[in-house]
Amino acid sequence: MTSQVSSPAEQTDGTVVGEQRTAAGAKDVRRLDRVIIRFAGDSGDGMQLTGDRFTSETASFGNDLSTLPNFPAEIRAPAGTLPGVSSFQLHFADHDILTPGDAPNVLVAMNPAALKANIGDLPRGAEIIVNTDEFTKRAMAKVGYGTSPLEDGSLDGYQVHPVPLTTLTLEALKECGLPRRDAERSKNMFALGLLSWMYHRPTEGTEKFLRAKFAKKPDIAAANIAAFRAGWNFGETTEDFAVSYEVAPAATAFPPGTYRNISGNLALAYGLIAASRQADLPLFLGSYPITPASDILHELSKHKNFGVRTFQAEDEIAGIGAALGAAFGGSLAVTTTSGPGVALKSETIGLAVSLELPLLVVDIQRGGPSTGLPTKTEQADLLQAMYGRNGEAPVPVVAPRTPADCFDAALEAARIALVYRTPVFLLSDGYLANGSEPWRIPELEELPDLTVQFAQGPNHTTADGAEVFWPYKRDPHTLARPWAIPGTPGLEHRIGGIEKQDGTGNISYDPANHDFMVRTRQAKVDGIDVPDLDVDDPDGARTLVLGWGSTYGPITAAVRRIRKEGGRIAQAHLRHLNPFPRNLGEVLRGYDTVVVPEMNLGQLATLIRAKYLVDARSYNQVNGMPFKAEQLAAALKEAIDD
Numbered sequence: 001m002t003s004q005v006s007s008p009a010e011q012t013d014g015t016v017v018g019e020q021r022t023a024a025g026a027k028d029v030r031r032l033d034r035v036i037i038r039f040a041g042d043s044g045d046g047m048q049l050t051g052d053r054f055t056s057e058t059a060s061f062g063n064d065l066s067t068l069p070n071f072p073a074e075i076r077a078p079a080g081t082l083p084g085v086s087s088f089q090l091h092f093a094d095h096d097i098l099t100p101g102d103a104p105n106v107l108v109a110m111n112p113a114a115l116k117a118n119i120g121d122l123p124r125g126a127e128i129i130v131n132t133d134e135f136t137k138r139a140m141a142k143v144g145y146g147t148s149p150l151e152d153g154s155l156d157g158y159q160v161h162p163v164p165l166t167t168l169t170l171e172a173l174k175e176c177g178l179p180r181r182d183a184e185r186s187k188n189m190f191a192l193g194l195l196s197w198m199y200h201r202p203t204e205g206t207e208k209f210l211r212a213k214f215a216k217k218p219d220i221a222a223a224n225i226a227a228f229r230a231g232w233n234f235g236e237t238t239e240d241f242a243v244s245y246e247v248a249p250a251a252t253a254f255p256p257g258t259y260r261n262i263s264g265n266l267a268l269a270y271g272l273i274a275a276s277r278q279a280d281l282p283l284f285l286g287s288y289p290i291t292p293a294s295d296i297l298h299e300l301s302k303h304k305n306f307g308v309r310t311f312q313a314e315d316e317i318a319g320i321g322a323a324l325g326a327a328f329g330g331s332l333a334v335t336t337t338s339g340p341g342v343a344l345k346s347e348t349i350g351l352a353v354s355l356e357l358p359l360l361v362v363d364i365q366r367g368g369p370s371t372g373l374p375t376k377t378e379q380a381d382l383l384q385a386m387y388g389r390n391g392e393a394p395v396p397v398v399a400p401r402t403p404a405d406c407f408d409a410a411l412e413a414a415r416i417a418l419v420y421r422t423p424v425f426l427l428s429d430g431y432l433a434n435g436s437e438p439w440r441i442p443e444l445e446e447l448p449d450l451t452v453q454f455a456q457g458p459n460h461t462t463a464d465g466a467e468v469f470w471p472y473k474r475d476p477h478t479l480a481r482p483w484a485i486p487g488t489p490g491l492e493h494r495i496g497g498i499e500k501q502d503g504t505g506n507i508s509y510d511p512a513n514h515d516f517m518v519r520t521r522q523a524k525v526d527g528i529d530v531p532d533l534d535v536d537d538p539d540g541a542r543t544l545v546l547g548w549g550s551t552y553g554p555i556t557a558a559v560r561r562i563r564k565e566g567g568r569i570a571q572a573h574l575r576h577l578n579p580f581p582r583n584l585g586e587v588l589r590g591y592d593t594v595v596v597p598e599m600n601l602g603q604l605a606t607l608i609r610a611k612y613l614v615d616a617r618s619y620n621q622v623n624g625m626p627f628k629a630e631q632l633a634a635a636l637k638e639a640i641d642d
Helices: 047-061 112-121 137-142 165-172 180-184 187-198 204-213 218-237 264-279 294-300 316-328 339-355 382-387 405-420 430-434 511-526 549-564 584-589 603-612 629-641
Strands: 002-005 028-032 034-042 064-070 085-093 106-109 127-131 159-163 243-247 257-263 283-287 308-312 332-337 359-365 423-429 436-440 543-548 570-574 576-578 593-598 617-620
Touching: 034 047, 034 112, 034 187, 034 243, 047 064, 047 085, 047 187, 047 204, 047 257, 064 430, 085 112, 106 112, 106 187, 112 127, 112 137, 127 187, 165 180, 165 187, 165 218, 180 218, 187 204, 187 218, 187 243, 204 218, 257 264, 264 283, 264 294, 264 332, 264 359, 264 405, 264 423, 264 430, 283 294, 283 316, 294 308, 308 316, 316 332, 316 339, 316 359, 332 339, 332 405, 339 359, 339 382, 339 423, 359 405, 359 430, 382 423, 382 576, 382 603, 405 423, 423 430, 423 549, 430 549, 543 549, 543 584, 543 603, 543 629, 549 570, 549 593, 549 629, 584 603, 593 603, 593 629, 617 629
Parallel strands: 028 243, 034 106, 106 127, 127 159, 283 308, 283 332, 332 359, 359 423, 543 570, 543 593, 593 617
Antiparallel strands: 002 257, 034 085, 064 085, 064 436, 257 436
16 A cells, blocks of 8 residues: 655654543544554464554555564464464554564453463553453463453553453354354454554555455455454444544655555565566576565566566475576576575575676575574574685675665665676565565666676687687676676587686686686675765764664664763664675774674674674674664663763
8 A cells, every 4th residue: 555745854763642632422532653552362363464454554544664573483373372372563653663662552462372472561551452252261271370360460550451352253243144263263353443443544445455355255355344343333332442542644754755565575576576677687586485585486476477487496406596597598586595595505506606697595584593483583694695605605795674675675686696797695584574664666767777788799809819708708897707698609608616717617627727716706796886884973972883684773763762862872784794885994993882783693793803803792682583672772871881
């Protein structure tokens, strides 16, 4: 869904404040500047769908927003258990925000497990909407409740709204003729209707979505719409909800343009399509399904009309092998995966380095090692991307910083791959992939020109005057070799993993030639043109916080808090991790203290220390969740005070 914004401005994160206004015969409406809502229930309760629909309506309304889906790795986790809880957190505001929020103002708990798994994150005074129908002795005992938390006083510090969601849903659908089990599944739509009333969300889009989603099952569509409307009407009529809330559109938070809500994986898929169109090349994706990267394969498979070809291979190795073959054939070639898949693809990535062909390796990072935490986020593949191949096999590395930024990062990765004839790593992660935010749809003239010139004929004259094609004769500026399409007369050349002779591309075991080729491939990567690092330092700080990837939102929110309290701190964020921006060393040496927050055990900090001999301080977290702004702010204050 899209919305129009007409005037630019910048604001900092606000706090929940409001004013009450009352109309005769109507409930009170309170104005807020931001709200954080978390929907939580069993993985089969539809919490992700509920959160996604609330998010879509919030985006169409014009609020700024940020989301955090959180769900088990199992397709159907054990019902009613703590490991089986699925949640969706949404932070929306009338101003510019950067994170899904540290602590929910509102928790919708569909069962005892959802309440117990999330109650520790709620501040005192938060609202809790609980489905009382699920608080049976058996369900409570399953998660360790000896007595009902709804009756033992343990929730006295919160605003608790007990709502029999299941009973009310069944009552609303008693004329629909559905079996009880099918009717119960609509209770998430009842909850969505109630929250839509509480926060004055539009309803037309959700009803249209439900009709389209269940077009082949009109009885299910009708039931979900009826439950959704019943939830809205319940909020309007019940005495338990005396106040509803308004969060105004964030019209002044964005530059002018047309906006839509977008997730990181969707933005990345769109960026790949845009790159192929700007390069005038067919897009080929060779992939094997893996969480959390599979959505890119699913999305690209829908766009054959843009010249996109997708190949779901039998395994990770076949996926990248097909992609590299497509690169040899003249396509913009992509393979998508996560950390375990990168390990399997490593030999073929090394082959792409040797062949010097453009190939995008998209790594949507997740918790590891091994299978690890498939649905949780981490930034622990940086060193694997840098060095996880045999031999000296340098590969450029690019990292997006927000869900919407995945679009631009895909274009940048494609630029580097095409200009310098090299595989490129694009390091996103589960937080960016599944999270969403408003995205300004760019105009066509804003997109870069990625047009490629293929080799057309001989490019070298031998000593005897013959005109020949040398596949490894390099551009003097980029050190890129020519890209010759197979079947072009006179441009036949050898490919393979054995070392090539400089220029001719013939097999060579000469030690001096190998040394030269290794150094040349490294020099090509080192010489990639990347922008200088921008530093945000309005007050002449002595402490710099340096981040990369998805830590951008929490770091920036933490920096805003510190500055609002009068603290001085500088911030810089890396998009290019190989090669680093040329001014990075100078920037680092300009500060007394450098702090590097990462969702790993200090991988960027290790690279920084090794390359620049700067005593960078690591601040690390590997719990499968993104940093919280308050947590980072506390750590950065300590660094400033030291």
